[in-house]
Amino acid sequence: MGKKYIEAAKLIEADKLYSPKEAVELVKKTNTTKFDATVEVAFRLGVNPKYPDQQVRGAMVLPHGTGKSKKVLVFAKGPKIQEAEGAGADYVGGEELVNKIKDGWMDFEVCIATPDMMGLVGRLGKILGPRGLMPNPKVGTVTMDVAKAVKESKAGKIQYRTDKAGNVQCPIGKASFTEEQLLENYIALAETLVKVKPSGAKGQYMKTITMSCTMGPGVPVDVLKATSNK
Numbered sequence: 001m002g003k004k005y006i007e008a009a010k011l012i013e014a015d016k017l018y019s020p021k022e023a024v025e026l027v028k029k030t031n032t033t034k035f036d037a038t039v040e041v042a043f044r045l046g047v048n049p050k051y052p053d054q055q056v057r058g059a060m061v062l063p064h065g066t067g068k069s070k071k072v073l074v075f076a077k078g079p080k081i082q083e084a085e086g087a088g089a090d091y092v093g094g095e096e097l098v099n100k101i102k103d104g105w106m107d108f109e110v111c112i113a114t115p116d117m118m119g120l121v122g123r124l125g126k127i128l129g130p131r132g133l134m135p136n137p138k139v140g141t142v143t144m145d146v147a148k149a150v151k152e153s154k155a156g157k158i159q160y161r162t163d164k165a166g167n168v169q170c171p172i173g174k175a176s177f178t179e180e181q182l183l184e185n186y187i188a189l190a191e192t193l194v195k196v197k198p199s200g201a202k203g204q205y206m207k208t209i210t211m212s213c214t215m216g217p218g219v220p221v222d223v224l225k226a227t228s229n230k
Helices: 003-009 020-029 079-087 095-102 115-131 146-155 179-195
Strands: 038-045 057-061 072-075 091-093 110-113 157-161 167-174 206-213 219-221
Touching: 020 179, 020 206, 020 219, 038 179, 057 179, 072 095, 072 115, 072 146, 079 091, 079 146, 091 095, 095 115, 110 115, 110 146, 146 157, 157 167, 157 179, 167 179, 179 206
Parallel strands: 072 091, 072 110
Antiparallel strands: 038 167, 038 206, 057 157, 206 219
16 A cells, blocks of 8 residues: 555544545545545445345435536437437447457447347347446446436446346546536435335345545545435
8 A cells, every 4th residue: 555545544534434424524534545436335335236126226316416528329220320429429339339349449438228229239238248348227327218317327327237246336527527516426325225125135234335526536435324314
């Protein structure tokens, strides 16, 4: 660990749990990078994702976005091509994009498809699936309303999903955001995770919450104040 990290970590009191507002303030103070670092939150949930009724997955648009405009690819045909292009999609097409991806091209961060293109996109399952890029109706990336999907992705739509250990990790903005913007983004995410609590989850749902900047120390958030704006 570098000197800057060690000095930043000293600002975090041992064994103390911070309110979301306090955590946001500390995360900005403990940012040690020269670039505009990403602020992330990791939730450890009391779920076992291997059971279908305990999986947590979805998408949402943060109130203030993520501070990053993502490259969006859309699989569409006919009038939907113009609709996607008009909404700001970076790449739009069909068979030619499938072949390009099969050849190793991956210059995009969001993949959207109309339902009638999924037969074609399905050929890319082994490539897109492991990268979390496979279009899915559960997160709004398989839709006929491609304009809305593209605009939301560009505006800061994030996807959340439990990993094998039951953790959900998402960006909530940049270090350059104001404390108010980061707090509002965090609260929106925390409230969403509470609302989508799986029916099969038993006992304590939110186990731990940790907020941090890229390459910075983690700030523990009090789970009893998980959705508090104070």
